[in-house]
Amino acid sequence: MAKSQLQVIRESLQTYADRGIFREFSESKTGQFHFVWLLHREMNLQVDTATQTLRFKQLLPGIPTGSALHAELKKFLTERHDRRLPEHRRVDRRRAEVSCSSRGGMVSISLKVKKNQYTYGVNRLVNLIHDLFVYLRDKHPDYLVENFDVPQE
Amino acid sequence: MKETPETNKKTKADVSRRKFITRAAIGAGATAVSAFSETKAASAIDNPDIKPIKVPDEFALAAKAQFAKAEFPMTGAQVFARVCKEEGLAVLFSCPGNYSIVNAIAQEGIPTYSGRHEGAMCHAADGFCRVTGEVAAASGTEGPGFTDMINAIAAANAARSPVLVLASNMAIVNEDTEAGIQLGYQQPTTEGLKKYGKRLITPKRIHEYGAYAFRQLRTGVPRPVHLDFPAEVTRAKFEKPSDLDYYYDKTKYRTTAKPYPNPKDITAAVELLKQAQRPMIVSSNGVFYSRAWDALKTLAEKAQIPVVESGAMKGQFSDASPLSANAAPGALASADVVVLVGQYCMPTVGEFAFGPDAKYIRIDPVAEDIGRNLPIDVGMVSCEKAALEALAEAMPAMKHDAWIAEIAAARKKFEDELETFYAKGASYTDAVHPAVIAKELSDFMYRGKLPKEQTTFVAGGYGIARYVRRWLRGYRPGQILNGAYQYGAIGPDVGYAVGAAVAVRHGVSVQAAHKSAPVICVTGDAGIGYTIMELETASKYRLPIIVIVYNNNAWGTWTGSSRSPVTLSLHLFQENVRYDKVAEGLGAHGEYVTKPTDFRAALERAYQIAIKESRPSLINCQAKKEFWVRQQYEPGFLGTVEPGCMSYNH
Ligand SMILES: Cc1ncc(C[n+]2csc(CCOP(=O)(O)OP(=O)(O)O)c2C)c(N)n1
Numbered sequence: 001m002a003k004s005q006l007q008v009i010r011e012s013l014q015t016y017a018d019r020g021i022f023r024e025f026s027e028s029k030t031g032q033f034h035f036v037w038l039l040h041r042e043m044n045l046q047v048d049t050a051t052q053t054l055r056f057k058q059l060l061p062g063i064p065t066g067s068a069l070h071a072e073l074k075k076f077l078t079e080r081h082d083r084r085l086p087e088h089r090r091v092d093r094r095r096a097e098v099s100c101s102s103r104g105g106m107v108s109i110s111l112k113v114k115k116n117q118y119t120y121g122v123n124r125l126v127n128l129i130h131d132l133f134v135y136l137r138d139k140h141p142d143y144l145v146e147n148f149d150v151p152q153e
Numbered sequence: 154m155k156e157t158p159e160t161n162k163k164t165k166a167d168v169s170r171r172k173f174i175t176r177a178a179i180g181a182g183a184t185a186v187s188a189f190s191e192t193k194a195a196s197a198i199d200n201p202d203i204k205p206i207k208v209p210d211e212f213a214l215a216a217k218a219q220f221a222k223a224e225f226p227m228t229g230a231q232v233f234a235r236v237c238k239e240e241g242l243a244v245l246f247s248c249p250g251n252y253s254i255v256n257a258i259a260q261e262g263i264p265t266y267s268g269r270h271e272g273a274m275c276h277a278a279d280g281f282c283r284v285t286g287e288v289a290a291a292s293g294t295e296g297p298g299f300t301d302m303i304n305a306i307a308a309a310n311a312a313r314s315p316v317l318v319l320a321s322n323m324a325i326v327n328e329d330t331e332a333g334i335q336l337g338y339q340q341p342t343t344e345g346l347k348k349y350g351k352r353l354i355t356p357k358r359i360h361e362y363g364a365y366a367f368r369q370l371r372t373g374v375p376r377p378v379h380l381d382f383p384a385e386v387t388r389a390k391f392e393k394p395s396d397l398d399y400y401y402d403k404t405k406y407r408t409t410a411k412p413y414p415n416p417k418d419i420t421a422a423v424e425l426l427k428q429a430q431r432p433m434i435v436s437s438n439g440v441f442y443s444r445a446w447d448a449l450k451t452l453a454e455k456a457q458i459p460v461v462e463s464g465a466m467k468g469q470f471s472d473a474s475p476l477s478a479n480a481a482p483g484a485l486a487s488a489d490v491v492v493l494v495g496q497y498c499m500p501t502v503g504e505f506a507f508g509p510d511a512k513y514i515r516i517d518p519v520a521e522d523i524g525r526n527l528p529i530d531v532g533m534v535s536c537e538k539a540a541l542e543a544l545a546e547a548m549p550a551m552k553h554d555a556w557i558a559e560i561a562a563a564r565k566k567f568e569d570e571l572e573t574f575y576a577k578g579a580s581y582t583d584a585v586h587p588a589v590i591a592k593e594l595s596d597f598m599y600r601g602k603l604p605k606e607q608t609t610f611v612a613g614g615y616g617i618a619r620y621v622r623r624w625l626r627g628y629r630p631g632q633i634l635n636g637a638y639q640y641g642a643i644g645p646d647v648g649y650a651v652g653a654a655v656a657v658r659h660g661v662s663v664q665a666a667h668k669s670a671p672v673i674c675v676t677g678d679a680g681i682g683y684t685i686m687e688l689e690t691a692s693k694y695r696l697p698i699i700v701i702v703y704n705n706n707a708w709g710t711w712t713g714s715s716r717s718p719v720t721l722s723l724h725l726f727q728e729n730v731r732y733d734k735v736a737e738g739l740g741a742h743g744e745y746v747t748k749p750t751d752f753r754a755a756l757e758r759a760y761q762i763a764i765k766e767s768r769p770s771l772i773n774c775q776a777k778k779e780f781w782v783r784q785q786y787e788p789g790f791l792g793t794v795e796p797g798c799m800s801y802n803h
Contacts, residue, residue, distance in 0.1 A: 020502070038503035127486070130486060130503070131508075137793060138792045141793070142783075
């Protein structure tokens with residue numbers, strides 16, 4: 001029997017847990033995944049197969065809508081689709097699309113996959129979030145100090 | 154450009170000051186400085202009542218001293234010094250104290266330097282290790298001398314430096330009585346900060362414990378060894394070798410054998426690397442200490458694997474190579490197989506910029522650390538050099554043209570960004586922006602008259618380091634000392650620079666080709682406060698060090714307190730403090746740079762003084778704290794991406 005879409009996602013995420021990249025990996029409710037990754041914070045990934053959306057919920061605190069950082073973040077995400085990026089770094093718009101939403105200064109980042117390409121989607125989204133944090137470390141160390149308890153030095 | 158009366162005066166002062174310099178000093182060592190001269194601080198130039206700063210004649214006499222091997226009967230201290238000599242201990246940095254040991258080591262002819270603070274001298278020993286790969290010793294007296302070294306021991310431990318820490322102790326006979334002064338239990342104090350430590354209590358085992366120390370220092374992953382010597386041990390008299398237990402040659406008490414890679418692990422690594430489309434090697438401390446740079450180059454070139462560096466020193470892989478990814482941070486996340494060689498301070502997931510899909514091959518001389526923090530796909534217990542040689546042999550010639558092109562593009566992007574930082578920085582004309590210092594320094598070292606591989610550089614400071622490191626390049630092993638490293642203490646920089654300059658002066662190991670060349674160091678205004686007195690040490694020994702101080706009137710961490718005057722004030726200094734004048738008062742040359750356009754000329758002048766007079770300088774670059782605020786002064790305080798030229802912690 002063909003695997004359910006959710007199972008494809010679950011297994012893709014599980015590989016990161018098995019390889020020691022995600023820690024404390026769990027699924028609290030169907031399609032609601034939790035794990036510790038990158039700055040030792042719990043991250044929440046919500047899956048909605050009805051809308052084919054993977055969403056890192058409330059990933060970035062302290063970014064009010066309309067702030068300079070919000071605009072920069074949107075630009076960063078749009079650029080992930082840039083065809084000048086090598087294929088292994090790009091999110092192919094034909095296969096998935098990235099977006100962000102903000103509420104009360106909390107930014108969530110979503111990837112809407114096309115034609116249920118979830119293996120691709122999980123892989124691209126996880127890589128994109130990694131790239132995002134590298135970017136923040138490079139360009140906005142102060143933001144990480146203030147919002148993620150990264151030591152100032 | 155119009156000169157201010159201030160700069161005018163300085164120029165005249167510089168000219169007349171040179172008249173006081175009677176002879177240039179291009180010595181070959183601490184006890185071998187060939188000439189010593191007098192220096193007048195600028196304020197003293199026109200006042201005949203003020204006597205010049207003078208190096209005592211004893212230094213010239215010491216430089217001519219002949220050393221004879223001590224013969225039996227010998228003291229415990231002499232026996233220990235003999236072990237050090239036979240082990241090729243390259244140098245000792247000390248402050249007075251631990252007299253029997255220091256004197257015995259100096260009299261064995263081991264270059265011995267004496268500075269102003271035991272901690273700074275211990276940093277000097279650490280700095281020496283980081284630019285030579287050799288063992289260096291630091292010594293202090295019991296009690297205060299030893300405890301002054303704690304921070305430096307901790308920093309050396311975090312950086313995996315083979316520093317031999319030597320401290321005296323009072324007589325065991327007085328144990329627990331508080332009779333006299335300074336008796337203390339030293340070893341528990343360095344718990345967690347050393348590889349091995351021992352209070353020597355049985356005099357006739359002193360040679361044996363020398364062997365314990367060097368066995369630890371010269372094998373596996375290096376870290377500090379701390380020995381403390383109660384008086385009974387150092388003063389003990391030995392009439393003949395048989396009075397000592399275990400008195401034999403180093404070939405009997407330690408081996409030079411190294412762990413060789415298991416062929417199965419080589420096969421597994423080769424399989425992974427052959428499948429990789431975007432492999433990368435991270436070269437770190439172990440490549441330096443095992444002197445594996447040739448093997449690294451052979452492997453990288455044969456299999457076309459790009460290399461990025463991290464660690465306490467850089468330059469093992471030349472940044473002139475198209476395979477260098479040090480200045481291509483944007484490409485790191487593309488690597489699919491990463492070979493970590495001699496990466497002793499291992500980052501946790503997410504600290505290195507490699508992506509979540511990267512697989513890891515880890516090469517380390519000891520098994521205990523493999524798999525810690527970063528999950529591995531292949532673990533290889535081996536001497537780094539042996540592993541790289543075996544891999545170079547086993548790997549087929551490969552091509553990764555697209556990957557190398559990606560790295561070239563990422564490097565260009567990075568360098569283009571640096572240009573925009575510089576353009577911005579240079580547009581702020583009322584103070585010296587860090588991008589100006591970083592760019593002009595790199596032009597001076599790599600694109601001017603100097604051979605680009607010549608200058609050994611001490612990369613210290615905090616916020617300034619975030620700029621300077623981006624422009625720094627390494628073209629040969631031991632060229633860049635990555636200051637403080639994982640134990641990110643600010644302040645050791647002048648101490649490190651003394652150690653590096655001594656290494657260069659003696660032409661030790663990889664510094665041979667650059668013997669006596671000037672050493673450049675960058676630090677912050679908070680940083681300089683800790684070890685500025687060692688400019689006196691550098692002046693006394695005529696070490697040609699140029700210390701650049703990024704003076705932004707504040708601890709670089711002030712931004713975190715910017716909203717409250719009370720807590721903000723805790724981060725502030727007086728504005729416009731004249732560190733250059735302090736330097737002059739200590740016998741060094743001082744420059745005060747207040748405009749970006751004046752930096753390069755000041756650097757040139759300091760360099761000339763370093764070459765012609767073999768004398769240190771301090772260039773005080775007047776900045777402002779607001780340069781760290783991006784909204785006011787783009788690009789503001791910068792972050793880091795590791796590994797590569799920005800790497801800071803690992
Ligand atoms: C010995 C020590 N004390 C305190 C700190 C915490 N700390 C890290 S950076 C820093 C400020 C450094 O300021 P400065 O040397 O002026 O650097 P700049 O930003 O000006 O380059 C402080 C207080 C430390 N790392 N080490």
